[in-house]
Amino acid sequence: MTSHPDPDEALAGLLDEIAGQLGHPVPAHLQAALRAVPRHLFLPPTLWLRDGNGGHEPCDREGDPDRWWRAAYRDAPLVTQFAKSPDGHRAPSSSASMPSVVVRMLMALNTRPEHAVLEIGTGTGFNAALLSYLCGADNVTSLDVDPELTRRAQRGLKASGQRPHVVCADGAGGWPPNAPYDRIIATCAVRTVPLPWLEQTVTGGLLVIPWDTPWCNFGTLIATKQADGTAEGVLAPYGSFMLLRAQQVDAELRAVIPREREGRQREGQQPEAQEPERSMTGLSPWSVAGNDLDAQMYIGLRVPGAWHVWDTEVADAHTRLWLADGRTGSCARVDYDGQQTSAFAVAQYGARKLWDEVAQAYEEYVAAGRPGVHRQRLRITLDGRSTRHEVSVVSGTVA
Incomplete structure (x- = not known):
C-alpha cells in the first residue's frame, strides 16, 4: 500500500x-x-x-x-x-x-x-x-x-x-x-493597472503585479505609489500569469481573427476591402516572436494592442506569422516559404502597418543593447478614471 x-x-x-x-x-x-x-x-x-x-x-x-x-x-x-x-x-x-x-x-x-x-x-x-x-x-x-x-x-x-x-x-x-x-x-496579470488599486494603496506602498501585453505574457511590475497618486517601478524577469478577467476582452480574438481572415483568403476573398500593402523583409519573424522573451516584452510594450499567432496550416506558405490588432481591425502576415531564410514576404492590411511597427520596435531594441526585461521601467499615470503607462529603458537591475 x-x-x-x-x-x-x-x-x-x-x-x-x-x-x-x-x-x-x-x-x-x-x-x-x-x-x-x-x-x-x-x-x-x-x-x-x-x-x-x-x-x-x-x-x-x-x-x-x-x-x-x-x-x-x-x-x-x-x-x-x-x-x-x-x-x-x-x-x-x-x-x-x-x-x-x-x-x-x-x-x-x-x-x-x-x-x-x-x-x-x-x-x-x-x-x-x-x-x-x-x-x-x-x-x-x-x-x-x-x-x-x-x-x-x-x-x-x-x-x-x-x-x-x-x-x-x-x-x-x-x-x-x-x-x-x-x-x-x-x-493574475494586467495590461493596465486598475485605478482602484492605486487609489487604495498608501503613499510609499508597494504594488507587485504580473504584467501582460497582447504580444507577450511575461514579467512582474514592482512599483511604488508616489505622493502625486502615480506609481513607478521596474519589471522583474519572472511571472507568466492568466490575465485579470476584467481585461480579457480581446483575448478571444487570438485564435479567431487569423483563421477567419485565412478562410476568406482561401475562398478567393481578401481580408480587407483594399489590396494589402506587400513588401519583403530581411527581419526573421522568429526574431520578434520566437524564444527571445526580452525582445518580445520590448515589442509588446512599444506596439500597444498588437498580438501574434503562428500558423503552419496554410496552403501558400510553409509557416506564417499573423499579427493583428482587434481594436482597429488591422492585421499583417509574414511568410516563410520553407527555403529562404534571408527574405520573407509581408502583407499588411488596415490602418496600422503592424509589421512596420514591430520591425521598428525591434530595431530600437537592438540599438538599445537588447535590454533585458529588468531594464524596462514603467510609470503608471492617471488618465481620468483609468490609468496609462509610460515606458523607458534604465540601466538598473531588479534583485
Missing part, C-alpha cells in the same frame, strides 16, 4: 529546488511560512499536469497518489481548473503558481507584520495563507471573482489554520472596506 511522503521531507526538496532558481537559499522568514503552510492542503484531488505534447492530463490523488504528491512539492505550476473558452475549447482557468515565483513575489513585496495587504486572485488560497502567516490574518484581504475557487480556498485556509478575509468579488475594483493597503499583490 502506497502512503504519501512526509511533508517536511517533501518541502526540504522543494526548498532546494527554489534555492536553485533564486541562486541563494530561501530567506528564513519565507522558509518558516512555507513550513507553517503546507502546499498540499490547497490543492484539489485532481491536478492537471503537462503531457509533453502541449496539453494537460489529469492526475488524481486517489488513483496515482505518488505522482500527485510529487507534483504537489515540485517547483512547477499546476493547473487546478479548466473552463470553456469562447471558441468552445477547454482552457486552464486557474492554477497553483510555481513556488519559486511565489517566493520571488513575496520577496519583492517586502512585507512586515503590521502591513495591510490586498491580494487580487485568491486562487487556491496558498498565497493568502502565506501572507496571513507573515502579516497576520487580520491584515490580509484576498479577492477572487470565482465563487467555486473562493469556497475551495476557504476550505484549504481553514485546514491550514490561517483565516484571512476572503471575499468573492471582482478584483479589478479592489476592496474599499479594508483600504488603504500598504501592499497590493496580484496573482
Whole structure:
C-alpha cells in the first residue's frame, strides 16, 4: 500500500529546488511560512499536469497518489481548473503558481507584520495563507471573482489554520472596506493597472503585479505609489500569469481573427476591402516572436494592442506569422516559404502597418543593447478614471 511522503521531507526538496532558481537559499522568514503552510492542503484531488505534447492530463490523488504528491512539492505550476473558452475549447482557468515565483513575489513585496495587504486572485488560497502567516490574518484581504475557487480556498485556509478575509468579488475594483493597503499583490496579470488599486494603496506602498501585453505574457511590475497618486517601478524577469478577467476582452480574438481572415483568403476573398500593402523583409519573424522573451516584452510594450499567432496550416506558405490588432481591425502576415531564410514576404492590411511597427520596435531594441526585461521601467499615470503607462529603458537591475 502506497502512503504519501512526509511533508517536511517533501518541502526540504522543494526548498532546494527554489534555492536553485533564486541562486541563494530561501530567506528564513519565507522558509518558516512555507513550513507553517503546507502546499498540499490547497490543492484539489485532481491536478492537471503537462503531457509533453502541449496539453494537460489529469492526475488524481486517489488513483496515482505518488505522482500527485510529487507534483504537489515540485517547483512547477499546476493547473487546478479548466473552463470553456469562447471558441468552445477547454482552457486552464486557474492554477497553483510555481513556488519559486511565489517566493520571488513575496520577496519583492517586502512585507512586515503590521502591513495591510490586498491580494487580487485568491486562487487556491496558498498565497493568502502565506501572507496571513507573515502579516497576520487580520491584515490580509484576498479577492477572487470565482465563487467555486473562493469556497475551495476557504476550505484549504481553514485546514491550514490561517483565516484571512476572503471575499468573492471582482478584483479589478479592489476592496474599499479594508483600504488603504500598504501592499497590493496580484496573482493574475494586467495590461493596465486598475485605478482602484492605486487609489487604495498608501503613499510609499508597494504594488507587485504580473504584467501582460497582447504580444507577450511575461514579467512582474514592482512599483511604488508616489505622493502625486502615480506609481513607478521596474519589471522583474519572472511571472507568466492568466490575465485579470476584467481585461480579457480581446483575448478571444487570438485564435479567431487569423483563421477567419485565412478562410476568406482561401475562398478567393481578401481580408480587407483594399489590396494589402506587400513588401519583403530581411527581419526573421522568429526574431520578434520566437524564444527571445526580452525582445518580445520590448515589442509588446512599444506596439500597444498588437498580438501574434503562428500558423503552419496554410496552403501558400510553409509557416506564417499573423499579427493583428482587434481594436482597429488591422492585421499583417509574414511568410516563410520553407527555403529562404534571408527574405520573407509581408502583407499588411488596415490602418496600422503592424509589421512596420514591430520591425521598428525591434530595431530600437537592438540599438538599445537588447535590454533585458529588468531594464524596462514603467510609470503608471492617471488618465481620468483609468490609468496609462509610460515606458523607458534604465540601466538598473531588479534583485
